[in-house]
Structure formats: C-alpha cells, structure tokens
Amino acid sequence: MKLAKSIEEIRSDFPILSTKAYGKPLVYLDNGATTQKPLQVIKLLEELYRTTNANVHRGVHYLSDMVSERYEAARETVRAFINAGAREEIIFTAGTTASINAVAFSFGERYVREGDEIVISGMEHHANIVPWQMLCERKKAKLKVIPFSDAGVLDLEAYRSLLSERTRIVAVTHVSNVLGTINPVKEIVAEAHRHGIPVLIDGAQGIQHGMVDVTDFDCDFYVFSGHKVYGPNGIGVLYGKAEVLNELPPYQGGGDMVANVTFEKTTYNVLPFKFEAGTTNFTGAIGLAAALDYISLLGREAVTEREQALLARATTGLSAIEGLRIYGTAPQKVSLISFLPGAIHQYDAGMILDKMGIAVRTGTHCAQPLMGRYGITGNIRASIAFYNTEDEVDALVKGVRKVTEMFA
Amino acid sequence: MTINEIQDQIIEEFAQFGDWMERYEYLIDLGRSLGPFDERHKTPEYLIEGCQSKVWLYPSFEEGIITFTADSDALITRGIVALLVRVFSGRTPAEIVDARIYFIEKIGLRENLSPTRSNGLLAMMKQMRLYALAYKTKQEHS
C-alpha cells in the first residue's frame, strides 16, 4: 500500500515538524503523548470561529443550523471511522479520561454492588485504573488484574479464570501505551460475552495506529481522545452500543440532555444527547472529523504499513546497542518502543536527547503498576507516527548511542 | 567564601565550556564525584520525590553550621545536587535563608529548576531553606 501523499507533502501539512529545537531540527518522537495537527485541522478551526460559530442545537437561526449540521456530520465521520452501527452510539466527550470516568460512574451506579468484581489488566494507563478504583471504593467492589508476560503479552488463561458471576465489567486497553502491545480485543470481548459481561476498550493508543472496527470487536464501549489521532485537544469519543447506553443513567445533568424539565420531574433526551450535557465542544468534534478524514485520505493501511517499517528500523537500530533493553516485544505491536540503555537513568538520557533536538517521553508514562511489574522506576519511550522519517529514526539511534558513550 | 563568591566561582567554571555537551559532561563528572550519602538515610523522611528523578537530602546542624549531604538516582540531577550542596552546605542558617540563587540561570541550567520538570531539584532547594529556617528559629529560641 502506498500513502496518498509523498512524505515531503505530508510533512509540509504539519508545520510544527519544521521547528528547530536549540538550533537543531526537531525530531518529534512523542506521538504517544500527543500527535501534531495537520493544516487541514488547524485551518478548519480558524475557519469555524471565523464563519460558523453559534451554539449547536439551540437556535433556529442560520448559523446555529449550519454548525449543528456540521457537528452531526462529524459524528457520522467518527461512526464510519470506527465502524459503529449507528450515529447515536457516538458520544462526544472531553477525551479518553472523561469517557472512562463517565462509564465508570454511570455503569457503576446502575450495575455495581458490594462484593462485585471489575476486571482490568496490569498494563493499563492510570486513566483506566483510577476511575475503576474509585468505583470499587464507592460500592465496596473488588478490582481484579489480568497479568502479562515479560514480553508484554496478556495472560489469557489467567483472564479466563478471573471472570466469575461477580464480574460486572471488563476494562482493557486496546494498545499498551508503554509496551506497544496490540491486545487481542476480539478474543477478550468474546470470552467476557460468554459470561454475559460487557467490555470497555481503552482506545487512546489504538485509534492512532490502525484498524478500529467496533462492530468486529463487538466491544460494548470504545473510548479515545482526539488529540492522539491528529485532532484538537479537549475532544474525545465514547462509543457505546445503543442497547447498553440506553440502559444507563446520565452522569451529568444540564442543558441539551433533557426532554422535559419541571421542578417535580425531569425526563431525559434520547441518545446521544442524553450523555452530552451542556454546550459541547463542537469545534473540537468538527476538527476531529477533519483529522480522521485526513488519515482516511492518506490510507489507513498505508499509514500502518509505514509506521511498522519505521518501527522495525528503530527496533533493529536500538537492539544493536549493547546493554539496551526493550520493554515490550509482543508479536503484535504498534510503532512505539520503550527502552533503557543499560543502567543509565531515563531522565539523564532524556535530557541529553532533548539537547539533540530529539523529543521522547521519559518516566512512568502514567503506568506505575506496569513499571513496578518490571522493577523499574521508569523508562524512555519513542513513539513513531507516519510523518516521521527514516532519518529521524536513525537520529534517535545515533542519539542513544551517544548517550551510552557519555554515561559509560 | 560567601555564598555569592561560590556562585561566581561556579559561573566562571562553566564559562570555559563551549557547548551544552561539555556543560553536561561536566555535570556528569560532578555527579560521579559527589561525596557519599549514608544509605541509612535513604528513607521516606529524607526523600524528595520528583516525577522524573529522586533526590535525598540529609541535614545536620552543629555549632551553628548546617551540613547537607544529598544524592539522586539520576546522574545529571546528581551533578546539580552537587552544585547546590557546594553552595549551601557549611553555612549558617541565616546565610541560607538570606541567599539569592542566581548561578543556575547564569550557567544555562534554568530549565532544570522549572516546576514542570519535577526532578526534585526545585523542591530540594526549598527544603534546604526550610531546614535553615527551622534551625534559625531553634537558635533564636535557645
């Protein structure tokens, strides 16, 4: 598969990539934290504020109609991108964290009782741990954790044995933000469904790298953030099966989510509005749709293919450095690599790489339990996007070599 | 030497380096040659937890003089720790409380003390002052 644009054209769509850091060309390899935005998104946001700003769903006037239409078109774009069954199954939120908290609260209120169990995995981001812990505390429920191997592969045998008649929900990440592992979500969902248990998939890292097909996964919830898929900040998605969402109580009250309000009783609006209280981030939603359109235009398979080639190059280059350990060597991985060069502290390495203009993430990556599993206080993560180049990958490898020399 | 004389001395030492690489190599050397830290003091009480690196700081107070020993798990942080110990250790509480620290900025390491870095260094400086304030109050009341 070939990308619809040349790499030079793609890079010129992302003006920030030509930044100089300390006088050197910036090598942006922190795409797992957030992705850069193409001009197609940046210009659109400006255009929206300039020409199409009014509150959605709240006016009969020209501008309000126009923006409401575009907002609903954005919902359709998201639906198509993740292959959801219906448009009203797409709820716009502030991001992954907001989506998970919404489900943990709403689902928790409806279904979780004392002594019940919630299953997550040992490779979760704090965003998919803490909301469930908070729920467990509220309801006196128990958190069960699926272990994983040194290579970073979930132990499905152990997973099966964790499911019981007390399990109310399973919440697992699609892709580990530290190990890069692509989890077998379809299998995980099927297993839970055999017991009638719904599943939430944290798609924060999954959405960026390839095929997300919620109909095929058959998951009950899939959540992600716009900023990690080349879209704006402060917008995210909560996908939920209509039959599941319809059973849940709203988690925030306010305007737009109601049908009828009297001081005696309020009835709620239908999906998706029931879960979109208050003025929504409609510019963000329309911007997100533009980002998804951009990826679709490039070709999603081609994007994945390019990222896999860059990943292979980085893995080969880094592996050749003596004493360097890579964390996460699952057979199915997205284009991110976590590593430590020998006994060198991640912060030391990160600081030197920064001075070379190379942006990587250092620390625990909001996954402290995972770090504990490997007995480390953190590591270095290089996360690669399709707009990165072979030269940038080589610069990383060279930079890490230099670091190992400096600290030898 | 006064605190400011030591700061000026450090600025002069760093002035001889051409580029950032040499500065950081020097910091790494400083980190390596930092005096030993008693492992028994690596307890939560003396730990200053940063998100990126950890710092341990142990004070002692004898005959009106504060002595600091310190350590870090990251080598560059340790190098900067060594500089801070050089400036602040062996001083009276009043000297530390009144000190204005300008050398970090002058040697181009300002970003290392930004609150968003969360490497324990800014908190370490604050902690040194807090110890000094506490010893000063103790002095005044004895």
Ligand SMILES: Cc1ncc(COP(=O)(O)O)c(C=O)c1O
């Ligand atoms: C796997 C995973 N889950 C959740 C999140 C949280 O995303 P956000 O901060 O956009 O809500 C992240 C982002 O770092 C992540 O990588």
